[in-house]
Amino acid sequence: MKVGKLNHVGIAVPSLEEAMETYRTLYGATDFVEPFDMPAQGVKVAFVNLPNSQIELIEPLGEDSPILNYLAKNPKGGQHHVCFEVDDVNQAIEDAIASGASIIGKPRIGAHGTLMIFVHPKNSNGVLVELMEPPKDH
Numbered sequence: 001m002k003v004g005k006l007n008h009v010g011i012a013v014p015s016l017e018e019a020m021e022t023y024r025t026l027y028g029a030t031d032f033v034e035p036f037d038m039p040a041q042g043v044k045v046a047f048v049n050l051p052n053s054q055i056e057l058i059e060p061l062g063e064d065s066p067i068l069n070y071l072a073k074n075p076k077g078g079q080h081h082v083c084f085e086v087d088d089v090n091q092a093i094e095d096a097i098a099s100g101a102s103i104i105g106k107p108r109i110g111a112h113g114t115l116m117i118f119v120h121p122k123n124s125n126g127v128l129v130e131l132m133e134p135p136k137d138h
Contacts, residue, residue: 010081012070034046041108085134086133100123114132116130
């Protein structure tokens, strides 16, 4: 597998609105993708568009959100994952498994509307890595 460009860094937050305000006032961000729910993944997300990438702000949605465990350990939030683009998620899964990596769950459609998967942090120096196919508008 060969990863492509860094697509985004995922930041788990207890409140999207507060996090968006921080990026506005502290960092001068002006270009946002407004929050939207992803019930199948148990999260609500918003993107901060940057010149070279995005920040994905992730808030729990519902009582069984996978982000709740992260926020229980990190109540103010923090870096949750990094996301790299790959040409073919299914091939990336095969390559990762052949290299001894563990894949979390099954491929699914992510916040960008393309196929994605997570590689377990134990295989990536403690970092949860998302692999996604590039959005069609690239």
